[in-house]
Amino acid sequence: MQTKPTTFHFLLFIVSGLLLATLSLVWWNSSRQPQPIELIPTLTGETEYCLTCHADLPEISASHPVETFGCVSCHGGERLALNADLAHSTMRGGGNPSALSVVETSCGGSNCHSGSEADDRHHIQRVTTSVQSTYAGAISNILFTFGAQPDLTARFGIAAITDENSKTGITALQAFDPLNANHPSVQKFGEECLTCHLHAEPREGEAFARETGCAACHTTGEHNLTTAIPYTQCNACHNRGNYDLRTMTFVERTDHPTQRIDDYYQPIAQFTQCEYTLDCVDCHTRSEVMGDGDIHNDQASIEYVQCKTCHGALEELPLTKTLTDPNDIAFTLAFLNPVVDLKLGDTILITEKGEPLWNTKVLPDGTYEMIGKATKQYFTFKPVMGTACEQKPDEQESHYCHECHAVEK
Structure with missing residues (x-):
């Protein structure tokens, strides 16, 4: 004798179907989730999963290795989230953690780029x-x-x-x-x-x-x-x-x-x-472009490098400095942009404020060399002293030099 389906059987069928659909949806969704890539930066010691999606990004610089800094130290964000919207919801400055509205927290975090003038971390x-x-x-x-x-x-x-x-x-x-x-x-x-x-x-x-x-x-x-x-x-x-x-x-x-x-x-x-x-x-130094830590009235009051900074004047050679301290800022700058191999004992040009022109050297014959910071081009040049140049000591702006040295177009 056949038993007629009851309401209970019908409901059981519906619930079973919904459960199966839910399990299928969970399986499908989990199969779409990327396999988490764990990173534990040495600076924080905290797990973050940013590389799960961003493993193909190139390292941002040799001075910021991801194994040391990770991503969250600079960018912020939810370090354990695998959902993109959630992971990015608390990022600093959107995609730019160096935006000045957040720079104190990002670039300035862990006293990286914020600190004392004596340590050159200001x-x-x-x-x-x-x-x-x-x-x-x-x-x-x-x-x-x-x-x-x-x-x-x-x-x-x-x-x-x-x-x-x-x-x-x-x-x-x-x-x-x-x-x-x-x-x-x-x-x-x-x-x-x-x-x-x-x-x-x-x-x-x-x-x-x-x-x-x-x-x-x-x-x-x-x-x-x-x-x-x-x-x-x-x-x-x-x-x-x-x-x-x-x-x-x-x-x-x-x-x-x-x-x-x-x-x-x-x-x-x-x-x-x-x-x-x-x-x-x-030509333009760090303090001219990036500031020297003081509030200045205008652009003219911060720019000071002139032609004589490298070329000297008729009666004086450009200022120089022999590197004797292994902690000299010149070595740090040359390390960050290794276009020149500076060594202890090298003599370089400096500005009137003592800023090192670290990509220059004084050669044994009294001439000078410069390596382009961006192009790595090699240049040699002579001082003005001892030449037929007619410059005047108080006429050092570039427009005075244009009178004789302008490039023909």
């Missing part, structure tokens, strides 16, 4: 007080031009900054808010002209593509940090065009030059062979 202090970050000179110029302040002394920066130990006499800058200005040109300046500093996100479009914070200079490609910075990296900010002071708008360059001499700021400008051949970082 990198964040130098960057955040630099004119690249404050934009103080441009802001004060505009405010003075349109009568919003009585002189060109810097009072405002992109962000409020304080440095009670500043040697320049400027110990603080207020945060600049163009909306507080009564003049429409100042307000227009705020709308159009505040994308050229390390805090600012760039304008949209491939032509304006660049990073912010430390990465604006030190990241030349995907996931890399370098001190071998080519001039093209500088051009990402410094060669887009010009500002029209009448309309307070940015006028983008319409030409697309392919020759290097035309790639510089002004296609009509003159350049010496040095300016044409070398990269920006071969």
Whole structure:
């Protein structure tokens, strides 16, 4: 005798089907999950699974080995999460942990790039007080031009900054808010002209593509940090065009030059062979570009390297220093960008402030050599002393040298 299906049997069938579907879904989902790749950085001793998805990323630099730092020390994020959205939900600065809004926690963590000037670990202090970050000179110029302040002394920066130990006499800058200005040109300046500093996100479009914070200079490609910075990296900010002071708008360059001499700021400008051949970082020092830890009034007050820094003058040779201390900062800089093999006993050029031009050497015959920091090109040159050069001691800006040494286009 056949038994008719009861409601119980029907419900049992439905529940069994749902259970089977659930188990199948769980199995399917687990089969799609990547096999976790565990990393325990020596710096933290804590497990993180970032390499499960990012194992193919190149090492960011020899100074930041992933086995030591891992990923979370710099980037933040949920170290044990295997879901991408969850793992990335607490990342610092999105994909850029060097953004100045988070740099104290990321680059400054574990006292890596934040510390005392004596230990040369005050990198964040130098960057955040630099004119690249404050934009103080441009802001004060505009405010003075349109009568919003009585002189060109810097009072405002992109962000409020304080440095009670500043040697320049400027110990603080207020945060600049163009909306507080009564003049429409100042307000227009705020709308159009505040994308050229390390805090600012760039304008949209491939032509304006660049990073912010430390990465604006030190990241030349995907996931890399370098001190071998080519001039093209500088051009990402410094060669887009010009500002029209009448309309307070940015006028983008319409030409697309392919020759290097035309790639510089002004296609009509003159350049010496040095300016044409070398990269920006071969002449401009760390303190000029990255700041020296003090708040400066404008760009002119931080730039100090001149032609005589390397070439000397008619009556004096350039300044030099013989390396006798194995802990000299010159060795550290040469280690970070090993284009030159510095040894104890080598004599190098230095600036008037004592900054080492570590990619130079004084040769036994009294001439000098320089290795390009980005190109590794080898250059030799002579001092001005003993030549027929007609330079004057008080005329050391490059435009004086252009009179005789300009490169023919």
